[in-house]
Amino acid sequence: MRWLRYSLGTRTAYGILEGERVLDVRGDPFAGYEKTGQIHALSDVKIELPVVPGTFYEVGFNYPEHVREIAAKQGIEPNLPTQPDVGYRANSGLIAHGEAIVVPRDATDAIQYEGELVAVVGRTAKGLSEEDALSCLLGFTIGNDVSERSWQKSDKTLWRAKNTDTFAPMGPWIETGVGDLDELVTTVRVNGEVSSQFPTNAMLFGVAKFLSKITRYITLRPGDVLWMGTDGTSPNLSHGDVVDVEISGIGVLTNPIVKL
């Protein structure tokens, strides 16, 4: 099942996406809903952020190849995490599928994508065992953790490198029936050409391990999101480039680059 958050005229609502049809609902997938009977064509609505999270969790270094490639570029030894430590990011950077990634004038050319699996929490949860952890999820969506690599080096935190307005595209919808994570493949295309491809679940620490560790200390709430990190590296993106992040079985998140 696919949950789309969309707007049409002045109304923003959730709908169930079936093929190219949006079945409108009253309510939402977290607190409960009922179908209104209204149906729209997907092409007639504006796709909105699939959820505005209460807390936006982000996993930093979670694919061995990514850690090694970043270290090699910086001329340092790769330092693989030994335990699942999560970080935080800002809602202020979030934009929906189709919206432009707007790069400030003082950014360098090192604007890069990071295609990521995003877990969406469906219910309040604390103290989850690893076996039971995925049961707290509503489903999965896709994130593009856009990064300015010079700011990532110069600043004490990632605030500007990864949280500048528009640097966190998320969507296009939430897929509740993903099934076996080991079968997913993440593919990133720039202007239609494949630029990165990796098994989505080739993570150092998987979704269940993170959810279990987090909820030993922290209560997760409906709508919280957990971005799971990326593999490989990205070319520098130019004005006018269009980036697709596709995860098989979920969908394609597409955003153009606009340099000011």
Added chain:
Amino acid sequence: MRWLRYSLGTRTAYGILEGERVLDVRGDPFAGYEKTGQIHALSDVKIELPVVPGTFYEVGFNYPEHVREIAAKQGIEPNLPTQPDVGYRANSGLIAHGEAIVVPRDATDAIQYEGELVAVVGRTAKGLSEEDALSCLLGFTIGNDVSERSWQKSDKTLWRAKNTDTFAPMGPWIETGVGDLDELVTTVRVNGEVSSQFPTNAMLFGVAKFLSKITRYITLRPGDVLWMGTDGTSPNLSHGDVVDVEISGIGVLTNPIVKL
């Protein structure tokens, strides 16, 4: 003017605090309000979080003494920040005035307070000059950035050390008429005895500098909060201790420690 968010029975609302009286309003200080004419005694209501932020910004090392004392304890050279780089924290850790700081069983004895000035954003703002920056604020409240120092060393991020459930008391209310920040004094008491005291504004980078830098890249929104860091160091806190963080002209934030 003091904005109190409170609950009475099943209703949670904003009120204007005048002495010990709460003047109830419809609406809120961000989008607009009107007085309902209802008045409660402060002692009759439960004080709630003064705001649930959209984004929770936090300044890490912002007082020279704090940086030097932490470095001395770790046996390393103090490394003073050279530019205002903000970080992020999780709403999940927030609790109100009066609520208990609950320390997990596997925490060490190194549970410490950090008394902090908190700036509360009142309107949408981008591109603020330093001169104009404070104009985006509704007012100020108080934060206690409770920290588990062993996790602060062992984990790659601060997620557990500072964001465990209940580790972020904030309140008791928002003061809109603070005036000259240079006249404020922060005093922390443990069980009524003064444990730390410092000029609130003796910061490496002040509130206006941070707001101006952040809004070069990021849009601030009504209800966002910016915790400004702390000075000095704290003793280890024990089960049953009561911590007051007072900032002159704002109020006193009080929370007891409960060790599981």
